[in-house]
Structures are given as structure tokens and as C-alpha cells.
Amino acid sequence: MGFIGIDAGGTLVKLAYKSESNQIHTTYFLSSRFDLVKQWIENKFDHPKICMTGGRAKQLQNFLGTENYQYVVEFDATVRGVLYQLDKNHIDIQQAIVTNIGTGTSIHHLFETQHTRLGGTGIGGGTLMGLSKKMAGTMVFGEIVERSSMGSRKHIDVLVEDIYQENQLPIKGSLTASNFGALLHSEEEVNSDNDYLAGIQGMIGEVISSLSIQAADTKNVEDIIYIGTTLENNEMLQNVIASYTTLKNKRAVFLPEHGYSGAIGALLTI
Ligand SMILES: Nc1ncnc2c1ncn2[C@@H]1O[C@H](COP(=O)(O)OP(=O)(O)OP(=O)(O)O)[C@@H](O)[C@H]1O
Ligand SMILES: [Mg+2]
Structure with a gap:
């Protein structure tokens, strides 16, 4: 048995x-x-x-x-598992957006024990694996995570402040204006493979948190629970997601058993 x-x-x-x-x-x-x-x-x-x-x-x-x-x-099943973990970890949440970052990403609204699907995106853990393979020659999740944290996005992304030089900033200057946009003007050799990995994680985290924040705004919800194995020991992705989510005055919640x-x-x- x-x-x-x-x-x-x-x-x-x-x-x-x-x-x-x-x-x-x-x-x-x-x-x-x-x-x-x-x-x-x-x-x-x-x-x-x-x-x-x-x-x-x-x-x-x-x-x-x-x-x-x-x-x-x-x-x-996912909602039942989420509710179990909230209860076990004494997290008191009645209403939230639940974003599951699996191979792809699915976004749901949770109200008490009821849930509805709001949408999703094809940007997810599979994107991390596929782009890492092509851009940095690695398909090992642990290696991708470790090496991305050593990379820099400085010559990968264009920031808002890079565009709004000398003008008054309409939004925070450190926000990404264009993921991978800086590759257009940078020399090939400026970026290492680790920098590409950092850029991939950044793009994925920003797309997913932006969509989740919009979903939270639509439903007037403050908490966004991010789950899925893509987050497993993936501090960089969690940090990107948490900082975007917090910036928009929402709360990012990560559960101990992300993937389960x-x-x-x-x-x-x-
Ligand atoms: N050991 C691992 N091997 C492969 N991928 C891993 C591993 N650990 C974490 N990952 C990441 O987790 C992602 C899969 O997450 P998860 O298990 O939540 O998705 P899934 O349930 O298989 O997919 P979906 O829900 O979209 O059908 C992978 O795309 C990869 O980014
Ligand atoms: Mg899944």
C-alpha cells in the first residue's frame, strides 16, 4: 500500500x-x-x-x-497544494494571483478555494532551458542558475535611463526598456555566456511578473504567489520577480515546495 x-x-x-x-x-x-x-x-x-x-x-x-x-x-490539484502550503507555513491569504512557472506559465486568480484562469504566457522554464542551450551551450538547470548569477545584464538590456538621457524620466530609470536590446549596438565579445544567461533569466522574470502584476491590478489583489520548478534554488529569478512585484506595490510570495x-x-x- x-x-x-x-x-x-x-x-x-x-x-x-x-x-x-x-x-x-x-x-x-x-x-x-x-x-x-x-x-x-x-x-x-x-x-x-x-x-x-x-x-x-x-x-x-x-x-x-x-x-x-x-x-x-x-x-x-495545484490550488489544493498551494492552500496546503499556505496553511502549513501560517501564511494568511484569502485572495491572490497564482502564477505557475512550469515549462510554460499559467496565471490564475484564487479566491478562497475557488480559482479561475486569467491567462498565461509561453515564456517559462522551457524558454530558460531552450535559450540557454542556444545562447550559452548549457542545458543543465543547476548550471544555468549558478552561471546566470555570475553574469551581468549591463551590455544585454537597454534601460529606461539609457534612452531618457537628459530628459526627465517618466518612470524609474533602472527599469528595463528593452530586454536584449543592447545587443544591437554592443560588440559580440563584450558579453560572456554568463551574461546571456543573466539576460535570459531577467527577461523571463520581468515578462512573468509584469503579466502577473497586471492580473493582480485587474482583480484588485495584492498578493502574487509564484510557483513552479523553474524557481527551484533559482535565487536570481526570484529576485527579479520579487523586485518588479514589490516596485508595483504588490507582494511576491514564494512557497517552500515551489514545484510540488x-x-x-x-x-x-x-
Ligand atoms: N532538474 C531539472 N531538469 C530540468 N528542468 C528543471 C530541473 N529543475 C528545475 N527545472 C526547471 O523547471 C522547469 C519545469 O518546471 P515544472 O516542473 O514546474 O514544469 P512542468 O510541470 O514540467 O511543465 P508544465 O506545467 O508547463 O506542463 C524546467 O523548464 C526548468 O526550467
Ligand atoms: Mg506543471
Whole structure:
């Protein structure tokens, strides 16, 4: 026996499970390695109860050959996982924007336990991986995160103050006017690969926080909860997002189990 919640996403399969002491534990595998997921489950559990969610849930279920499983709609599971974490960490929020930065990004409005999808963007964790591969020759998430923090965006982006020279600034000068816009006039060799990585993280964080802030304005909401594995140990992305969000007088909330809200929610559905 045993209980497992599985969120099979576009890039990663996240698992949340209960130990004998009833504590929730988590682990993940690449979505391209269903074989490892199967092996892991078979090694650890005997006829477990499984609840699945995520875009690849059906695919994974077919691979596992499990007849006996539950399915829960992705955002129902995610919200359940978010509410669980808010409660566990004593964060009192009734209403918020929830932005899930997965392979792509999805933006929802949460009111108590109800949620509606407001929109999203194709700019997300997949963008980080794809552009990092092309621009800096790395596809290793941990390396991308580490190296981006050593890079500089000075000769990558155009800032508002770069354009408004000698004029009175209409908005804060340190805001980005154009992500990657500075590449047009800078010499190739000015920027290192780490600088490109920093620019990619900056662009992703700024697009996502800008959209989330607009969503928060529309719904008159102050709190924006950012989740998704793209944030995992990714201090730079969190910093970009937090500073944009704070600048617009909203509150950025990060949860300890960024990437596991869906899997935890699926587990709690059983
Ligand atoms: N070990 C890792 N391997 C690959 N990507 C990782 C890893 N750790 C973090 N990431 C980042 O997390 C992103 C995936 O996030 P997440 O698991 O939330 O998405 P997903 O659920 O697979 O996708 P979606 O919800 O869009 O279907 C990747 O695109 C990458 O940026
Ligand atoms: Mg997901």
C-alpha cells in the first residue's frame, strides 16, 4: 500500500508521497524518463493508491499500466497544494494571483478555494532551458542558475535611463526598456555566456511578473504567489520577480515546495 500524488508535466514528473509517519515527501524525474518513475514506484510501494494530474498524466498512466488510479484536473490539484502550503507555513491569504512557472506559465486568480484562469504566457522554464542551450551551450538547470548569477545584464538590456538621457524620466530609470536590446549596438565579445544567461533569466522574470502584476491590478489583489520548478534554488529569478512585484506595490510570495504544489494537491485528493 501507500499513497502517491503525481504531477506529470511537460518537463518533469513530480511525486509527493506519504511515509509511515504520515509526513509528505517529494521527488522528481524527467518526463522523458517514465521508465525511472515506474522503477521508483515498484521499488518503494506495493499496489499504491495513485492520484495523477498534469498534461502528461494520461501518457504516464498508459506507461505504468495502472488501472486503479484517480485523476484530478491540474489546477484543482495545484490550488489544493498551494492552500496546503499556505496553511502549513501560517501564511494568511484569502485572495491572490497564482502564477505557475512550469515549462510554460499559467496565471490564475484564487479566491478562497475557488480559482479561475486569467491567462498565461509561453515564456517559462522551457524558454530558460531552450535559450540557454542556444545562447550559452548549457542545458543543465543547476548550471544555468549558478552561471546566470555570475553574469551581468549591463551590455544585454537597454534601460529606461539609457534612452531618457537628459530628459526627465517618466518612470524609474533602472527599469528595463528593452530586454536584449543592447545587443544591437554592443560588440559580440563584450558579453560572456554568463551574461546571456543573466539576460535570459531577467527577461523571463520581468515578462512573468509584469503579466502577473497586471492580473493582480485587474482583480484588485495584492498578493502574487509564484510557483513552479523553474524557481527551484533559482535565487536570481526570484529576485527579479520579487523586485518588479514589490516596485508595483504588490507582494511576491514564494512557497517552500515551489514545484510540488500539483503533486501535493493530487496526493491530498486521494
Ligand atoms: N532538474 C531539472 N531538469 C530540468 N528542468 C528543471 C530541473 N529543475 C528545475 N527545472 C526547471 O523547471 C522547469 C519545469 O518546471 P515544472 O516542473 O514546474 O514544469 P512542468 O510541470 O514540467 O511543465 P508544465 O506545467 O508547463 O506542463 C524546467 O523548464 C526548468 O526550467
Ligand atoms: Mg506543471
